[in-house]
Amino acid sequence: MRHLVLALGLISLLARPGAAFEAEAVHDFGPEGAAQISVIGANDLPAIAPVLSAFVGAQPGYRVHYVQAASTEIFRAIHDDRVPFDLVLSSAMDLQMRLVNDGFAANVPDVGGHLPGWQHWRDQLFGIALEPVITLVSRRGLHGLPLPRTRRDLIAMLRENPERFTGRIAAYDPARSGVGYFLLSQDDQYFEGFWRLAEVMGRLNVRQECCSDDMIAQLRAGEVLIAYNVVSSYVSRFAPDDPDLVRLSFEDYTLALLRTALIPRIAANPQAGAELLRHILSAPMQHVIAELSGTPLPEGSGPASAAHLRPIRLDAGLLAYGDQLRRAGALNEWAAAMSQPDEAPEPCHHAPQ
């Protein structure tokens, strides 16, 4: 019954009544007084600014009002607070799909036709960037150990060198981070040895972080040697050319999140939102985004993607990950693997991804 209560608590977490969504940063692009396009996105400013600046440069009649928020806050802003944003950008595929399923997304008929089938869901949700999820390793910290090529190699390396890695592994805290939970669910689905990996990491006192940039910061500070499941766009930005950092794309599979965009049904200016969306999907902007996230979305617009890249499918199956019981079960198992079953996870309102 305890988990039932936990599950109900999580329902209320997703639907906190009364409180407005929390924005992390707000920035305006373009001239004062021009027609305003309100955009909410999970990307921080450095990741999105080049694209938005290029847009207002090409279309001086528009001014883009960008609100940066965590993906769960974005979901709340649209789903609960009904803020009339014109464009919603987020890598939380499950939450974006939930918005579409619950009828919050408008049809944008003249965009999806040019995209491959996997890049859009109907005429409502459009993939704008592919973000591989990689594992970062400190070359110095390995002390000559061979780099693991698969997750099994990783498990073996951690098991054989507990003294070196105890307390020096960082991973997402699935209870605090939406992306963390989502990636855990994907790993659970694709890697049959995932819970073995979780147990090994739990025994080595893995550090559970809320955000990719925290993990990267700890890695660069030398506090941890391995950061498991980091969204690559953060790596590109926070450690663009650190020779010590090795970006591991596991060969058994490397997940890739699809950062998606939708135009809410309640948008104040849906035409302008669609205009901006088309701009983001244009070839030059896709080049810019590919440079920022590391992997190009359309074939041929950047460096070739690895053969073992496994983009997460954009379909109704994503709805399953939002299920409260499923989530509670997965978190429960994670908590058990962390060997700290009595410690209830604390909700993190600070920048989960």
Added chain:
Amino acid sequence: MSGQSRAVPSLRRRLVWQLATLSLLLVLALVTGVRYAAETASRASQDAVLGAAVNALADALRTSDQGLELDLPPAVFSMLGAMGEERLFYSVAINGTVISGYDGLPAPPRPPGQLVSLFWRAAWSGADLTWAATARRLLVDGRLADVVVTLGQTRHGQTAIARETALRAAWVGAGLLLAVIATGLLFTRSALEPIDRLAAAIARRGPHDLHPLHQASAPRELQPFVQALNGFIARLRSSLRMTETFVVEAAHRVRTPLALVQTEAELTLAETEDPALRKRLRRMIRAIGESSRSASQILDHAAVRSRAERFSPSSLDLAALARDGLRAMAPLAELREIDLDAPDLPASCKIRGDARLIEMALRNLLDNALKYSAPEGRVTLRLKAGGRMARLSVLDEGRGLPDDPEMLTGRFVRGANSADVVGSGLGLTIVAEVAAAHGGDFALTPREEKGTCATLSLPLG
């Protein structure tokens, strides 16, 4: 005429319209039927998938010592959402309390069973959805609880499939409709062709052709029309015949007393010395002669008409007939001191025709020529065979023709230049009718210097 055609639309148009309207109705019925069938079929398959999915969800429920677990398989939602534009809503409820999924979904109309899934329709979140629910009895926290799994799916896909299928059916139907209109036009044309044929056959007829129509050549549907037409023709014929009989009878009855009166007048003239009376008697005799001649010609004309109607040609010698005609007219020519001859008359000229008719034509031709020739004039008869025709020409040196010789062959029509000559205006009509009865031709042409050339052409035998 055009007003009438507006009031009574053409049969073909009416047939085509009726055919097109019927086809349109059939196409509409087809589209509706296909749409209904497609909707039913897609609903059945969607319900089946939805039923399987709700059971897959329910089967993913498990109790553990920590409570209820749901290992929700994403593939279930992937499959449900794969088709159309569907949205999915589900909930898991224990004893009526939602523990997972969406809160406040429409309740099943009655509690679902473990084995039998329940399907119903209800609106939710602004859409029309099909719902499926199934129940599982599970031990939760040591107590048996009814866990109800509800899964709903919008029905856009169904509608879209039905619409698309109906649209395709509509295209096929539109093609059929075009084909029906095209073939309808062809069919009605061929179906109405006998009417056109009949009309043409009637239009082709000569003015005196009152033969009944050939009834067997008309299709059964036109038989009553042909019958009615033939009845009408028969009535017209008998009415015409009655009139003609009456006219002939009248002429006949007038002619005999006229002859008597003429004889009496001539006798009186012989016995009278008084010049004034004699002059008056001469005028009288002349008038009586004119009337008598008219009556004769009316009788001739009636005879020609009646023989022409029952035309039965036989082989005969036109040259011999010509010689006979000349011989018969010789006394009259002598009386008027007119030189009547036929140089180069061939010994024989075979044609097929009615001797009596040709005789009458010849007599009228020669009579005319003599009548309009001045005394001591000359009338020449020529007979030549050229091509497939025998040409019999009578040439005179008379006063010639009025401006429009064509009209002279009309009944009771006389030239503007003939007031002083006795005549009924039927002579040339008789000649023309004889020519027509033989399939020949009659022409009046002026001669080069003076006089007229009247040519009767008859087909050679």
